Every structure is written in C-alpha cells, then in structure tokens.
Amino acid sequence: MSARAGWLFLLPMLSxxxxxxxxxLLRTIWFSLTDARLDxxxxxxLVGLANYRALVAxxxxxxxxxxxxxxAAVSVTLEVVLGxxxxxxxxxxxxxxxxxxxxxxxxxxxxxxxxxxxxxWMLHDQYGVINEGLLRLGLIAEPIAWTAxxxxxxxxxxAVDVWKTTxxxxxxxxxxxxxxxxxxxxxxxxxxxxxxxxxxxxxxPLIWPALMVAVIFRALDAMxxxxxxxxxxxxxxxxxxxxxxxxxxxxxxxxxxxxxAAAIFVVLVIALVTALLVTFGRVRLGGDAR
Amino acid sequence: xxxxGRSRNGGRAVAxxxxxxxxxxxxxxxxxxxxxxxxxxAAFAMFLGxxxxxxxxxxxxxxxxxxxxxxxxxxxxxxxxWARLTGHRAxxxxxxxGSSERLALFQQLLAAGSADIDVFQLDIVWPGxxxxxxxxxxxxxxxxxxxxxxxxxxxNNIVAGRLVAMPWFTHAGAMYFRRDLLEKHGRxxxxxxxxxxxxxxxxxxxxxxxxxxxxxxxVFQGRAYExxxxxxxxxxxxxxxxxxIAPDGRVAINTPRxxxxxxxxxxxxxxxxxxxxxxxxxxxxxxxFQSGNAVFMRxxxxxxxxxxxxxxxxxxRVGVAPLPLGAAVLGxxxxxxxxxxxxxxxxxxxxxxxxxxxxxRRRAIVGGMIPTIPELYAEPEVLxxxxxxxxxxxxxxxxxxxxxxxxxxxxxxxxxxFWNAVHDVLSGERGAAEALGRLERILLRVGRDGHW
Numbered sequence: 190m191s192a193r194a195g196w197l198f199l200l201p202m203l204s205x206x207x208x209x210x211x212x213x214l215l216r217t218i219w220f221s222l223t224d225a226r227l228d229x230x231x232x233x234x235l236v237g238l239a240n241y242r243a244l245v246a247x248x249x250x251x252x253x254x255x256x257x258x259x260x261a262a263v264s265v266t267l268e269v270v271l272g273x274x275x276x277x278x279x280x281x282x283x284x285x286x287x288x289x290x291x292x293x294x295x296x297x298x299x300x301x302x303x304x305x306x307x308x309x310w311m312l313h314d315q316y317g318v319i320n321e322g323l324l325r326l327g328l329i330a331e332p333i334a335w336t337a338x339x340x341x342x343x344x345x346x347x348a349v350d351v352w353k354t355t356x357x358x359x360x361x362x363x364x365x366x367x368x369x370x371x372x373x374x375x376x377x378x379x380x381x382x383x384x385x386x387x388x389x390x391x392x393x394p395l396i397w398p399a400l401m402v403a404v405i406f407r408a409l410d411a412m413x414x415x416x417x418x419x420x421x422x423x424x425x426x427x428x429x430x431x432x433x434x435x436x437x438x439x440x441x442x443x444x445x446x447x448x449x450a451a452a453i454f455v456v457l458v459i460a461l462v463t464a465l466l467v468t469f470g471r472v473r474l475g476g477d478a479r
Numbered sequence: 480x481x482x483x484g485r486s487r488n489g490g491r492a493v494a495x496x497x498x499x500x501x502x503x504x505x506x507x508x509x510x511x512x513x514x515x516x517x518x519x520x521a522a523f524a525m526f527l528g529x530x531x532x533x534x535x536x537x538x539x540x541x542x543x544x545x546x547x548x549x550x551x552x553x554x555x556x557x558x559x560x561w562a563r564l565t566g567h568r569a570x571x572x573x574x575x576x577g578s579s580e581r582l583a584l585f586q587q588l589l590a591a592g593s594a595d596i597d598v599f600q601l602d603i604v605w606p607g608x609x610x611x612x613x614x615x616x617x618x619x620x621x622x623x624x625x626x627x628x629x630x631x632x633x634x635n636n637i638v639a640g641r642l643v644a645m646p647w648f649t650h651a652g653a654m655y656f657r658r659d660l661l662e663k664h665g666r667x668x669x670x671x672x673x674x675x676x677x678x679x680x681x682x683x684x685x686x687x688x689x690x691x692x693x694x695x696x697x698v699f700q701g702r703a704y705e706x707x708x709x710x711x712x713x714x715x716x717x718x719x720x721x722x723x724i725a726p727d728g729r730v731a732i733n734t735p736r737x738x739x740x741x742x743x744x745x746x747x748x749x750x751x752x753x754x755x756x757x758x759x760x761x762x763x764x765x766x767x768f769q770s771g772n773a774v775f776m777r778x779x780x781x782x783x784x785x786x787x788x789x790x791x792x793x794x795x796r797v798g799v800a801p802l803p804l805g806a807a808v809l810g811x812x813x814x815x816x817x818x819x820x821x822x823x824x825x826x827x828x829x830x831x832x833x834x835x836x837x838x839x840r841r842r843a844i845v846g847g848m849i850p851t852i853p854e855l856y857a858e859p860e861v862l863x864x865x866x867x868x869x870x871x872x873x874x875x876x877x878x879x880x881x882x883x884x885x886x887x888x889x890x891x892x893x894x895x896x897f898w899n900a901v902h903d904v905l906s907g908e909r910g911a912a913e914a915l916g917r918l919e920r921i922l923l924r925v926g927r928d929g930h931w
Contacts (some may be wrong), residue, residue, distance in 0.1 A: 226888060227586045229609055314755025315693070315767045337702075337758030339906050422758065425703040426899055427906075440583040442892040443608070 204222025214456075220449040226444035240450035250424055250451065253434040254458065256343055261411035261462075264350045268407055269400065271351065277392075280357070280366045297356040305420035308349045312336050312421075322449065340425035346417050346428055354410070358403045365399035366392070400403070401470040408466060412459045431455045487878060498591075502715045533840070534928045538825045539568040542598040543585070544814075546573040554600075554833075562797050562833040567825050572596055572874035578705075585609065594819045597826040601644050601813045603635060604705075604883035608888050610638035614816040617642040619827045626851045627836065631807075632664065635880050638887060645834040646851035648842065649811030651871050651878055652713055655768060655776040655786065658798040660686065664736055672803045673742065675775060679751040682774045696751025697766040699777040701905055706760055708881065708900040709808050710777060714740050718802030728931050732897070733919035738911040741904045748905050757906050770794055779810065780849060781865040799867050807871065807878035811851070843868075886931050896921050 221240055227235035245251050280291055301354065311318050323329045335345040341446040369392065377387045393400075415432040422428040424437055435455055439448025544554035558569045572595075575581045585599055589612035590657055601609065617625070617637075625633060626858075632646035651684045654675075656668060664682050669675035679696025686694040712722060718740050721731035725905070737771040748754055752766070765785065768776035771792045776782070781912035786797050801807065814834055816826040826863060839850040849868050855861050884889040900918040903909040909917070 228590050228609060228888060230590045238844065281870065313763065313766070314758075315695075315763075315772060316770060332755070334755035334757060337755045337906075339757075339908060342758075373762055423702055423704050424895065425758070425902065427908075437895065440586075441579055441895065443586060444889055444892075 198266060205326055217452055221447050221453050222303075223446045223451075225445040227233060227440070227445050230445065231350070233446065236446065237457075242453075243447065244450050244454060249429075250434060250454075252426060253431050254431050256428060257412060257414065257430040257432075260343060260347055260350070261408055263344075264347045264354075264379065264411055265407045266357045267347070267351045268355045270403060271355045272382050272403070273362050273396075273400070275355065275359040276362035276366055279363055293356050293359060295356075296353045297360075299353070300418045301353065302420055304353050305349060305417050308345075308352075309421050310344055310378040336421050340424075342422045342425060346414075346421055349421065351419055354407060358374045358407060361403040362396055366409070375449040382409060392425045397471075401466070404470065405463060405466050408462060412462055413455060431458065495543050496752045499598055501823050521724065522700075524619065526890050537568060538822045539570065540597040540820070540826050540829065541570045541595060542600075542829060543572040543574045543596045544598075544600040545812075546571075547576055549846045550848075553842050553848065556845075557833050557838050557842070558829070560838070561829055564832070565825075565827075565828060567830055569598070574600075578602055578785070578824055582608070589817060589819070592819050595920065596816070597817055597820040597822060597896055598829055599815050599817065600647070601815050603632075603649075603809060603811050603813065604641055604881050604890055604894070606636045606644045606813060606815065607638050607883040608887075609815070610643045610887065612818050613641075613643035614818055614820070614823055614827070615641040615643065616645060616827065616830070619824075620645075620831065624835075626832070628834075629851050629853055631809060631878060631880060632811070632851050632874075635809070635884055638884050644813035644815035645830050647812045647814050647834050648848040649809055649851050649875070650708065650780050650849050651745075651807040651809055651873055651875055652777050652802055653780060653783075653867055654783060654800045654802050655778055656800065657771075657774050657793065657796055657797050659796040660774055661798075668798070668800045669775075672718075672740075675803050676751055681773050686774075693770075693772045695767060695813055697747060697751050697775040697777075698752060698756060698759065698767045698773045699828045700764055700931070701748070701752075701756035701902070702758050702760050702763075703898050704760060705894060705898070707901055708894045709810065711741070711744070711897070711901045712808045712879060712881065713777070713802055713806040714744055716806040716808060722879065722882060723893060724885055724926070726882075726920045728885050729924065730919055732922070733915045735912075736780040741901060741911040743869065744901075745904050745907065745911065749906075754906075757902065770922060780847075780865070780871070783867045784847065786788060789846055795912060799870050801870055801874045803873045805877065807874040809875070809878045811849075858930065886926065889925055892925050893922060896925065 220233075222235055222237060223233040224236050224239075235439065257344050275293065279286060279293065299307075310316075312320075312335040314332045314337065317335075319334075319335070320329070320332040324332065333341070336342050373391050373395075374387060376420060377391060382390065414430050418428050418430050418433050419436075424433060424441075429437075431451070432455060435448055435451035438444050438447075438451055442448070485733060542554070542558060544558075546679055555571060558571065562568055562703045575584060582602070582605060585596075585601075585605075586609070588596060589605070590610060599609075599613075606613070622641075628646045629649065630648060633642070636642055636644045636646065637872055654668075660682050661668070661678075664685060665683065666678045669678050675697065683696040699710050701710070708874050715722065715737055716728045717736065718736060719734040720734055720740055722770050725729075725730045725731040736882045756764070759767075761782070764773075764776055765778060765782050767773050768778075768782075783797075783799060790795065807833060816830060820826045834851070836852055836855070837849075839852055840861065842848040842853055843850050843855060844864045847865050849857070849865060849871075850861070853872075853876065856868060856875075862869050881890070882893065896918055900909075900914040904911045904914045
C-alpha cells in the first residue's frame with residue numbers, strides 16, 4: 190500500500206521529467222539517425238549510423254573532444270586545489286572573516302557571459318589591462334595576444350574558468366569544514382600530529398564526500414562548457430569545446446542530423462567521465478554518506 | 480539592367496499579382512492623392528477599429544528589423560509612415576543583436592511554420608539559407624521597380640530562379656587611414672596591398688622610433704568568424720584569384736595565386752599587424768585604430784562616425800578610401816516575406832515601401848544607411864550624410880559577393896571552413912598551399928562535388 194502511494198507521489202515528477210528531459214533526448218537520438226536540416230525539419234530520411242561514422246572520422250571533432258578533456262582536467266584540478274586552500278584560510282578564526290567570505294563569492298555571482306566579456310577586454314592584446322600590467326612590471330617585452338594565439342587561447346579560457354568557479358568549490362568545502370569537530374584536532378595535537386599530518390589524516394578524509402560532490406558538479410559543468418569559449422574565442426577551433434562544435438553544426442550549419450549525433454556523443458562522454466569519477470572517487474550516491 | 484532610368488514612381492509599392500488586387504495597392508499608397516482625405520480616412524478607420532474591433536481595411540502584420548540604435552529607430556519611423564499611408568499596422572519584433580543568434584531564431588520560427596513574423600530583415604548571406612521559407616517576390620513586384628537596385632544585390636537575392644528578398648541597404652569594406660601620418664611621412668594612399676604593407680611598415684617604424692611604442696601598421700578582422708571570410712575575399716578580389724566557389728558551383732579556391740595572396744597576408748601578422756588580430760572583430764580593430772595606435776584599418780562604413788566623434792583621439796585626422804585594387808565585397812541587409820505569412824500582400828507592400836526610393840533616401844540622409852538604389856548615390860544630400868559612400872560608390876558596382884546564393888543552405892559551413900583555413904594560414908599553423916588543398920577536399924565533400 191505504502192509503496193503504491195510512493196509511486197503515486199512520484200508520478201508528477203516522473204511525468205515532468207519525461208516531458209522535459211526524456212522527450213527531447215529521445216528526439217535528439219532520433220534526429221541523429223537522420224539527415225534532417227534546420228530549415229526543413231519535417232523532410233528527412235533515415236541514414237542509420239552515417240552521422241556517427243562521419244563524426245568519428247572528423248579530426249576537428251576529436252580536436253574538440255581533446256580540448257574539452259584538457260580544459261576539464263586542468264580547470265577542475267586547479268579549482269579544487271585553490272578552493273581547498275581558500276576554504277581552509279577562511280575557516281580560520283580571524284578578523285574580517287565574514288567580509289572575506291562574502292567577497293569571495295563575487296566571481297561566482299557574475300553571469301558567465303558577463304565575466305567572459307569582461308575578461309575578453311582585460312585580456313585584449315592592445316588595450317587590455319593585463320598586458321598593460323605585465324608590460325609595466327617588465328615581465329613581458331611585447332603585448333601577448335592571450336585569446337588569439339592558438340597555443341594560449343585554451344589556457345586563457347581555463348584561467349577565466351578558474352577565476353569564476355573556484356568560489357563554488359571553496360564554498361562547498363567551507364561548509365564541510367565547519368562541521369568538523371574540534372576534539373579531533375585537539376586529540377591530534379596531543380598525539381603529536383603536525384598540521385600537515387592533520388590535514389591529510391583528518392581533514393581530507395572527512396571532507397572527501399563534499400569535495401567529490403564539488404568535483405563531480407564542476408567536471409560535468411566543464412565537460413559541457415560553451416559560453417566561455419563562445420564569448421572569449423568565438424568558433425576558433427584551437428579552443429572549441431564539444432558543445433561549441435555541436436552548436437555550430439546544429440545551428441550555424443543547420444545540420445540537425447549531424448549536430449544531434451555530436452550532442453549525443455557529448456552526453457555519452459559526460460556519462461563516461463561521471464561514471465569513472467563516481468567509481469574511483471568512492472562516492473556513494475545511494476545515501477549513507479558515512 | 481542599367482542605373483538610373485525610371486524613378487518617378489518614388490517609394491510607391493506596386494504589387495503585380497494577384498491582378499485583381501493590384502490596383503488596390505497602387506491606390507492605397509498613391510502619394511499624389513489629396514492628403515486631407517487620407518488623414519480623415521485614416522482617423523475614421525482608427526475610430527472604427529477602436530469601436531468595432533478589427534476593421535476589414537486594417538490588417539496587422541509583424542516585422543523583425545534592427546532592434547537597437549539608429550537601425551531600430553529608422554525602421555520604426557519607416558513602418559509608421561507606411562502605416563499612415565496604408566491604414567494597416569505592423570508590429571516591430573525585437574530580435575537578438577548577434578547575427579548568428581538572429582539567424583538561428585529565424586530558422587526555428589520559419590521551420591516551425593510560424594506566422595508570427597511576416598517580414599524578416601535578412602543579412603546578405605541569408606537568402607540562400609532561408610530560401611525555402613520565403614515568398615518569391617518577383618511574382619508580386621513590377622520589373623521596373625527591381626531594375627533600379629544594384630544588379631549584384633538582386634543576383635544575390637535570386638536563389639534557384641526565385642527572388643526571395645529585396646535589397647534594403649548595403650555596405651562594403653573601406654580603408655581607413657591616418658591622414659596626418661601619411662602627410663607627415665610623405666606617403667600616398669596605397670593602391671595595392673604590397674604598397675599598403677610597405678607604407679605601414681615605414682610609418683610604423685618611424686613612429687615607434689619617435690616614441691609611439693604602441694604604433695601598429697594595419698588592423699583588420701582576423702577572428703575566426705564571418706568577418707574574416709569577407710576580409711580574405713577582399714584580398715583575393717582584384718588579385719586575379721577566383722573566389723571560393725565559382726558561380727556554377729565548382730570549388731575554385733585552390734589556386735597558386737590564392738596561396739600567394741594568403742601567404743602575403745600572413746606576413747603582415749606579427750610585423751605590421753599585432754598577433755592579436757587573430758581574435759579581432761570590427762570593434763577590436765576600431766579600438767586599436769581609434770586609440771591612435773594604427774596607421775591603417777579595414778572596416779565597414781559605420782566606423783566613420785565613431786572615429787570622427789568629438790571625443791575620439793583621432794578626431795579629424797582620419798581619411799577613408801576604397802581598399803587597395805578597388806576590392807569590395809558587399810554586405811548589407813535585405814527584406815523578405817515569410818511563406819507562412821497570413822497577409823502576404825500587405826507584407827509585400829511594407830517591403831516595397833521600406834525598400835523604395837523615397838524611404839531609402841530618407842534612411843541615407845537621417846541615418847547614414849547606404850541605399851541599394853545607385854541613382855541616389857549622385858544626390859548631394861545623400862553624399863553629404865555619407866562621406867564614406869562618396870569614396871565607395873565607384874567600387875560598389877564592380878563589387879564581389881560571397882557565394883551564398885550558389886551554396887544555399889551550406890553557405891555557413893563553406894564560410895566556416897574558409898575562415899578556418901585562412902585563420903590557420905594567418906596564425907602560422909599551416910602553409911597556404913597546404914591549407915587550401917585541405918580546404919578544397921573538405922569543400923568537395925560538403926558540396927557533394929559541386930551539386931550543393
């Protein structure tokens with residue numbers, strides 16, 4: 190009886206999910222098997238797996254996949270390291286801690302497109318403030334074209350992403366840190382465990398579940414990154430992510446069939462990465478966190 | 480099709496088909512009619528409309544035109560005047576400012592068969608992309624009204640034998656230069672790209688030696704986007720190299736001459752042009768030039784007002800000329816009518832009014848929009864409002880087009896492959912010959928061996 194009632198209560202959520210997530214997903218899968226184009230969506234023929242075969246054969250696609258993986262790995266790693274350091278700092282008792290905690294959140298509060306445009310201007314090679322500063326300090330002799338140079342563009346995007354989303358990681362870690370009991374550290378001190386030992390033996394294992402949640406969130410976000418690249422480097426292939434590639438095919442080139450295949454591929458890659466993270470990060474999604 | 484000729488019917492819209500309706504349009508826009516009657520009639524119609532609901536005479540349509548700044552203002556005024564003359568109404572629909580976002584929106588609306596928007600403002604490369612969803616205007620419009628427009632633009636808007644849009648305003652790239660610096664160093668306005676590069680090099684070196692350490696020679700649009708396609712086609716135009724795709728659909732880009740032209744351009748980058756140009760669109764280039772840090776800049780006519788604004792650091796020190804070798808690749812906007820429109824005849828009448836001679840003349844004088852009717856280029860008032868037009872009018876007639884009519888729905892892909900190839904050459908990732916060979920292979924695949 191109670192099981193039936195449970196299903197009854199779940200029904201609204203399940204039907205909404207089917208409508209807003211299931212249906213578009215199924216439709217995208219369907220389109221990925223056709224040669225549909227955006228201006229004539231009704232007139233298409235089934236082409237089987239031809240779109241996927243073409244996708245796998247396209248070097249630009251693999252370049253986009255590689256860009257995305259590098260972007261995700263480097264940006265999430267930096268964000269986690271910096272986020273933990275910032276959280277530990279802000280967790281210490283000191284004056285002005287509340288103000289600092291609020292100030293830390295500012296980058297996270299700015300919409301991505303706005304911060305990307307802002308950084309686009311700051312990174313501008315001729316009138317950007319970053320080149321100006323580096324030139325004045327004598328660190329570089331010539332202005333650097335951060336977002337234009339093919340070898341630098343991706344790292345410029347990584348830097349902006351780290352600036353923007355480190356606060357998110359720091360916030361989650363800070364919340365976990367505040368739940369840690371002081372007695373553990375007192376006991377550690379009595380036992381002669383130094384601060385480094387305390388961090389690796391006590392703090393890190395205890396905040397690990399929260400940290401992994403932050404990592405999974407950030408990794409998912411990073412794998413489908415779109416707006417940063419779109420604003421900072423346009424469709425430039427040296428920094429294009431999988432989503433930029435899929436959007437270009439779907440919208441700019443109106444190739445709904447091929448673009449849908451790319452979009453489905455993005456979903457598969459993200460699912461794979463998440464599965465790996467959950468498995469190797471020892472995260473138990475089924476509850477019982479301790 | 481010649482310039483000049485029959486112009487006396489002014490901005491009047493003449494709809495040809497269906498025959499029975501023809502005279503109704505001709506009369507409803509008859510400007511010679513005593514205007515008193517018109518006002519009374521309009522007021523009466525409005526009164527009826529308010530009192531009795533939609534009157535039979537008044538039809539309401541919607542137009543998507545420029546949504547910000549002077550473009551929006553000009554469109555609003557033009558539509559209001561048309562509404563006053565015809566007694567119909569047209570709502571202005573705000574659309575995204577970014578051109579690719581706008582195209583995506585239009586594609587989705589049209590693909591869904593939506594009748595929400597009747598008249599669309601279309602970029603010069605869109606008629607080919609959207610042709611399936613647009614009415615063939617040649618069935619509605621008297622041929623003598625067409626002949627007044629730049630033949631090149633009409634050709635651009637004829638896709639597979641159907642005239643899917645009317646030219647509304649146009650523009651072409653121009654060479655902006657620092658008049659003061661050219662005079663100071665005794666140089667003339669360059670006529671070839673080689674001369675431009677040499678002049679830029681000499682002045683840049685001298686100015687840097689004199690303390691202007693930020694001075695650059697030449698800035699243009701080198702970002703991987705549509706603007707780079709236009710810039711590169713301008714280098715190719717007049718050099719003897721063919722365009723990307725020949726009018727018959729053949730892939731024509733992979734020639735030794737084209738490789739030479741691109742190689743020459745790639746030598747600018749890092750010498751007279753900052754490497755940052757690889758990410759410059761129009762505004763970034765203008766930023767460098769307007770700060771006084773470049774001798775030459777390629778940009779559209781809109782930049783003239785801005786670089787000469789009273790608060791511009793280079794105010795009064797800038798000149799403008801056609802690009803070297805008289806190269807011009809036309810840009811601009813068209814008006815097309817949706818196939819799904821419920822009131823095609825009213826929509827066509829709005830298009831004909833807005834693209835008509837009187838309205839184009841008004842837009843040129845008030846807002847500096849370059850008309851698509853060449854006979855207006857001779858009018859002193861139009862020229863006074865458009866100093867850049869005076870320089871460009873001779874090259875516009877021989878301008879080149881992007882291959883959007885022949886490549887149709889594949890144009891964006893062709894253009895993206897082209898700008899990526901050019902970007903690779905400019906950034907030094909690939910040699911020109913290699914990049915063009917690769918581009919040719921990709922385009923043959925995309926265009927199914929010329930059958931687009």
